[in-house]
Amino acid sequence: MSVKSSISLTDQQDAFARSLVESGRYSSMSSVLQQGLELLRQKTETEAVETAALRELVQRRLKDPMISTTEMESRVETMIARKRRVIRVDP
Template sequence: MTVKSSISLTDQQDAFARRLVAEGRYSSLSAVIQQGLELLRRDFEASDALRALLEQRRKEPSLSFEELERLVKDDLAKDRGDLGLDA
């Protein structure tokens, strides 16, 4: 379904949108606005997903710097051993 809306643009926004149409990047001013709204929607969804992930991670137990450093060193030593390099 398509809904017709009336919007106001600044002179700069209008000129930019018309240039995109004139260059053949979009078929119409409506297509430019639709793409802009789609990008904005995706940005909001990505921000919401990131926010939820960060909240989830805050609730999980975390490692101290010393624990993390030990894990990294152990992994590096294992990788070096797997590759036959001196530890």
């Protein structure tokens, strides 16, 4: 099912959309706008999933025991040294 809708575009948006149609990339202005809305829908859904995953990660990290700055620095230095050995980079 399709719904007819009236929208307003800026001159720049209209020119860009028309250039996509004129170049043959899209068959109509409606196709351009539908694709734009689909991309926005996908982006919004992706951001929602990423935000939920980050919230879950933060909640898990808050439940874990905290480590000192000294311990964290030691772990980072160990990780860097291990990576350097793997890719054979001298400090």
